[in-house]
Amino acid sequence: MKQNLMELLRGNPYPGRGIVLGMTADDASSVIAYWIMGRSANSRNRIFTKTDDGIRTEARDPALLEDPSLIIYHPVRMAGQRVIVTNGDQTDTVRDFLARGETFEAALRTRAFEPDAPNFTPRISGLLERDGSYRLAICKASEGRGCQRQFFEYPAEGNLGHLLTTYQGDGNPLPSFAGEPVPVAMDAVGIDAFSAALWDALDHGNRISLFVRYIDLHTGLAQTRVRNQYGADWAEDTQAPIWK
Numbered sequence: 001m002k003q004n005l006m007e008l009l010r011g012n013p014y015p016g017r018g019i020v021l022g023m024t025a026d027d028a029s030s031v032i033a034y035w036i037m038g039r040s041a042n043s044r045n046r047i048f049t050k051t052d053d054g055i056r057t058e059a060r061d062p063a064l065l066e067d068p069s070l071i072i073y074h075p076v077r078m079a080g081q082r083v084i085v086t087n088g089d090q091t092d093t094v095r096d097f098l099a100r101g102e103t104f105e106a107a108l109r110t111r112a113f114e115p116d117a118p119n120f121t122p123r124i125s126g127l128l129e130r131d132g133s134y135r136l137a138i139c140k141a142s143e144g145r146g147c148q149r150q151f152f153e154y155p156a157e158g159n160l161g162h163l164l165t166t167y168q169g170d171g172n173p174l175p176s177f178a179g180e181p182v183p184v185a186m187d188a189v190g191i192d193a194f195s196a197a198l199w200d201a202l203d204h205g206n207r208i209s210l211f212v213r214y215i216d217l218h219t220g221l222a223q224t225r226v227r228n229q230y231g232a233d234w235a236e237d238t239q240a241p242i243w244k
Helices: 005-010 090-099 104-108 191-201
Strands: 018-023 029-037 046-051 054-059 076-079 082-086 123-128 134-141 147-154 160-165 182-184 207-216 222-228 234-237
Touching: 005 160, 005 182, 005 191, 018 082, 018 123, 018 134, 029 082, 029 123, 029 191, 046 207, 046 222, 076 090, 082 090, 090 104, 090 123, 104 123, 104 134, 104 147, 123 160, 134 160, 147 160, 191 207, 191 222
Parallel strands: none
Antiparallel strands: 018 029, 018 160, 029 207, 046 054, 054 076, 076 082, 082 123, 123 134, 134 147, 160 182, 207 222, 222 234
């Protein structure tokens, strides 16, 4: 049963990092959303910046950057006619595997949860295909601290997306996401209204940055909106298809 994405997020002060993949209600565009949240000064000292094939996180103030190992990475990258979105440097692992003709799943079997005890933050990852279908994955710690990997695959369906977050909510330690990705309705609104509503739904004290992209399935043209709590927002509408 589809749930209301904005209501889910408004009711959760700390879902952590999150991925939404899906399709607009008119069956016209794929939707990608990715956000980061933060409680520490190091986590909050970040913005999303544009790269040639996606985005990367950067320190808003490099002088205040403490440990870049788990907070500086490329959340979104292209891989031919696919789009990769993850919450860590496994983006590059997936991209390298796909470039060699290997699979999304094989790439993530080489990775585990983040070594940030006591939270042991899950690595969450998504892959959007050219036809609008998509995959999601989570690599999380088991009770014995082994790595539990779960993979999910979904067809493109109008007015349907799936939400995957790192945490179930706030806590100390933070409780890892449990269960399957949550099916959510993708209401019939444009990218500006969707990104504004999503940004507003994220806890205002903990949200850091948000990336939203709509990709027209027929033309390959993309619209991108980025919101940064501590830096400049930006928007881009491509004049040429993003697919290579």
